[in-house]
Amino acid sequence: MENTAQLLLVEDESKVAAFIKKGLERQGFKVDIAEDGRLGKQFFDERTYDLLIFDVNLPYMDGVELAAYVRTKNTQIPILMLTALDTTADKLAGFDAGVDDYLVKPFDFMELIARLKALLKRVVRTNESTNLLKVADLELDLDQKIARRGGQAFELTAKEFALLEYLMRNRGRVVSKIDIAEKVWDIDFDTGTNFIEVYINYLRKKIDKDASSKLIHTVVGMGYTLKEK
Numbered sequence: 001m002e003n004t005a006q007l008l009l010v011e012d013e014s015k016v017a018a019f020i021k022k023g024l025e026r027q028g029f030k031v032d033i034a035e036d037g038r039l040g041k042q043f044f045d046e047r048t049y050d051l052l053i054f055d056v057n058l059p060y061m062d063g064v065e066l067a068a069y070v071r072t073k074n075t076q077i078p079i080l081m082l083t084a085l086d087t088t089a090d091k092l093a094g095f096d097a098g099v100d101d102y103l104v105k106p107f108d109f110m111e112l113i114a115r116l117k118a119l120l121k122r123v124v125r126t127n128e129s130t131n132l133l134k135v136a137d138l139e140l141d142l143d144q145k146i147a148r149r150g151g152q153a154f155e156l157t158a159k160e161f162a163l164l165e166y167l168m169r170n171r172g173r174v175v176s177k178i179d180i181a182e183k184v185w186d187i188d189f190d191t192g193t194n195f196i197e198v199y200i201n202y203l204r205k206k207i208d209k210d211a212s213s214k215l216i217h218t219v220v221g222m223g224y225t226l227k228e229k
């Protein structure tokens with residue numbers, strides 16, 4: 001089922017692009033190739049895809065810029081980045097622009113397939129609305145500012161809502177308290193405070209307390225992650 005997915009591959013090295021496309025099509029995926037960032041942007045705007053694969057170094061608009069652009073339009077579509085071994089720390093930092101996963105070239109083809117399948121599995125197709133975040137049976141309606149778990153709406157304060165939105169947008173990724181302090185509270189992290197733990201506990205009480213499966217997980221020494229299981 002997932003192998004019928006429509007993929008966009010933005011890769012300027014034509015031999016590499018052709019090789020990847022051929023391999024993916026053999027697995028049943030449908031693949032469009034764009035040879036540069038500008039064309040990739042155009043394809044993304046005009047067509048519908050289930051997953052995007054961007055090379056980092058591209059003419060006109062690089063993979064990181066392209067990912068940042070995509071995220072202004074679509075918060076859900078998985079993006080896999082292909083990086084060169086010598087990709088700079090600068091560029092890697094750009095992955096905060098909403099990239100879901102990355103692979104360093106040269107990569108094992110079966111590894112690429114495995115990553116793609118994992119990313120596609122993570123996407124839960126609901127409606128076409130990009131303003132609805134969904135992880136398992138947890139939904140966050142960004143337009144109406146409503147949160148639901150298992151169809152049951154619950155109240156959130158503005159900060160709880162912002163924190164939950166941040167966790168859901170980064171579903172499956174471990175976010176540190178520093179990330180949360182900076183992105184949700186817009187402040188530098190003060191190691192003397194435990195307000196983030198307090199807010200995480202507020203959210204847990206509302207989201208996970210009465211549910212059979214927990215979605216908010218503590219990763220000891222690292223931070224938090226929101227995911228199934």
Ligand code: CA
Pocket residue numbers: 011012013055056057058
């Ligand atoms: Ca390139």
